[in-house]
Amino acid sequence: MATIRFYGDLKQYGTKFKLNADTAAEALNGLYLQIKGLRQNIMNGYFRVRINGHDMTEDSLKFGMHTKLTEDAVIHLVPQVAGAKSGIFSVIVGAVLVVVGAMTSWVGGGVLMAAGIGLMVNGMTMMLTKLPTTNSTDESTSKNTSFSSLDNTIAQGAPVPLCYGTMKIGSKVLSQGLETI
Structure with a gap:
């Protein structure tokens, strides 16, 4: 039984997986088949691989991935730190x-x-330190919900519904304030 642990950006797929695999390559291939986008994310990144407490180098990685795993082996995939080189x-x-x-x-x-x-x-x-990247090209995804409140909010310029009779509709907050003391 092999345990694979993801760190950093790979945590979006999960943090800990237990698989019945003989080698680390077999365990990762099993996850590639089950989790969409995992293979591409690992191929695009630069990761530190640790198998059973031993850090893998570029030379030992090919051999280490195909070596038979011991009982209760743990495989760690940690994003490698890279700098911005601007200081x-x-x-x-x-x-x-x-x-x-x-x-x-x-x-x-x-x-x-x-x-x-x-x-x-x-x-x-x-x-x-690597500078973070932001996707500020798409304005429709930058909706401010006032610190993620549970109130329904409406963007400026959107129409306000005018209802006649008895209706069952959701609310649209027209004005909201925040006060700190």
Whole structure:
């Protein structure tokens, strides 16, 4: 019995699956057949694979995927961290400030060194962090429901129904407020 655990973006398909499979490749193929879009998502991503507590490298992955699994084996698929590579300017300016601060003998040298170290850490963080992407091209999907309230809401400019007689209809909130204290 093999347990496959998904992390990160793959959690949309589920977090834990138990399959009766002999190899990791057989277990993943079983999931590919049952879950629509999983194969494409894994092929488009960059994942860290861990089988029975052993991290797989690119060289050992082909061999590791076809090795017979032990009893109660666990396979982890974790998204690999990738950076944006845009903070090099902060690192360079930070290094210059550290050098200038170390070379000066006045009191402000410590301040320059602290600012330089801060800029270097900021630049390294920017290089290691991937910027999130947003799909802002489709305006119809950006409906604001005031922090996901349960009230029915209506967009600006939509017609307001005018009913005569006794009707059973849903509500359309015309005005809604939020007050924080």
